[in-house]
Amino acid sequence: MAKLYVNEKKKKGYINPEIYGHFSEHLGRCIYEGLFVGEDSHIPNKNGMRTDVVEALKRLQIPVLRWPGGCFADEYHWKDGIGPKEGRKRMVNTHWGGVVEDNSFGTHEFFELCEQLGCKTYINGNVGSGTVQEMSEWVEYMTFDGVSPMAELRRRNGREEPWRVDYFGVGNENWGCGGNMTPEYYANLYRRYQTYVRHYDKAAPVKKICGGPNADDDNWTKKVLETCYAKPNPGGKNFSGFMDGLSLHYYVVPGDWEHKGSATGFDEADWYKTMHKALYMEELIKLHGAIMDQYDPDKKIGLIVDEWGDWFDVEPGTNPGFLYQQNTMRDALVAAVSLNIFNRHCDRVKMACIAQMVNVLQSVILTEDERMLLTPTYHVFHMYRGHQGAELVESSLSGEGIVGVEDCEVPALQESVSVREDGTVLVTLANLSVRDACPVELMLTEKRPETVRAAILTGKMQAHNTFEEPERVKEEVFEDVALTERGVSFTIPACSVVSLEIR
Secondary structure (H helix, E strand, O other): OEEEEEEEEEEEEEOOHHHHEEEOOOOOOOOEOOOEOOOOOOOOEEOOEEHHHHHHHHOOOOOEEEEOOOHHHHHOOHHHHOOOHHHOOOEEOOOOOOOEEOOOOOHHHHHHHHHHHOOEEEEEEOOOOOOHHHHHHHHHHHHOOOOOHHHHHHHHOOOOOOOOOOEEEEOOOOOOOOOOOOHHHHHHHHHHHHHOOOOOOOOOOOEEEEOOOEOOOHHHHHHHHHHHHOOOOOOOOOOOOOOOEEEEEEEEOOOOOOOOOOOOOOOHHHHHHHHHHHHHHHHHHHHHHHHHHHHOOOOOOEEEEEEEEEOOOOOOOOOHHHOOOOOEHHHHHHHHHHHHHHHHOOOOEEEEEEEOOEOOOOOOEEEEOOEEEEOHHHHHHHHHHHHOOOEEEEEEEEOOOEEEEOOEEEEOEEEEEEEOOOOOEEEEEEEOOOOOOEEEEEEEOOOOOOOEEEEEEEOOOOOEOOOOOOOOOOOEEOOOEEEOOOEEEEEEOOOEEEEEEEO
């Protein structure tokens, strides 16, 4: 029997809702067909946004959405995507499939989508092929409420009031697709470009995100922070290297980049290799967090994991540049493990955006013309949504055991626990074993709980939803839970995710 100890009175930090963020790029069928179908589509929509997809995403309480990329961000020129659609510039999406991008989804459409979702906005600017003036004018176009050339242009395009830009990324993966830069060179560009990301509304300042490392590239983190903190700078105790956040990108790839492995055709060895790599996220947060602590011991700078998730080979017969893959219980466990890690490191991790929202990589939704399905990953986000804005509390496991294969052994169970303002304790627990159920005794430090409500997502490791069987894997009520004098007891099945709301 595993024992899960919860000290609901020992608070460890605030779980920023943005940890449950999402990422949408002009890649494959994420934007077009997935989120945006146009006002003339036979698919039900509101101002061009798919009604079914938007309603499903609203049930997740999406906190923030990142756009337009990704690699696409550093070849995106925002003026191509404003004004009458028939006059918008067409371009070739050189990064993703070589298809023609007609720019019918641009700045106005993005803010329309975010307004329908009720979420915060995260814009990624173009450093790789753009100019300081271009970036500065985009910020002015979006956020300035006075008389200026860009504000007047926005009004002529039909938007009187400015929008709120909550986060602005200055470039993307500038160590790779965003320009193949050295860290020192990028950091100096960052210092320059961010200067012109103006706070036109002092009551709603734009939080600036600096381009951080690829996975375990700690040299990038060291050199970028060293350069951004170098003199001349404003100094003072509130100085944080000209940034509010530093990004981190990490994908779970069970194979190598040439042969990543099938999304559905995998064995137990592949399963445990995937779980082992998913758990590596914690080591990355510690690695880069330790460097950030040297410059920012008060943790003013958030670690922004704005690209994370599984990356497998594309589905047979699909465009390899569209990165379309199925989503199984393996993806669900990776999502559960990753979100638990972000929760447990909420003192440093302030945002995370799964890649990507619809039809690309580890999506929460897949679409096919007018049909839509919710993936196992979607259900994990739904089960975890109560952590948003809650307080992380101390928890620990013992007796859960180790599972896996040689070189890829992992703990059988993994958890995070939070307490909401009304005192509800939310426990999210993942069983990484594909074979063995595990009895669990959950013990609280305070008096006996009065009620418990539980949900479960479980199935065979390769189980997934199809358009013919869209509810083969879904969140269900978990009945096998009993209150005890000190907490709750239950048996968590193999290959499953459980959430418990304890009052």
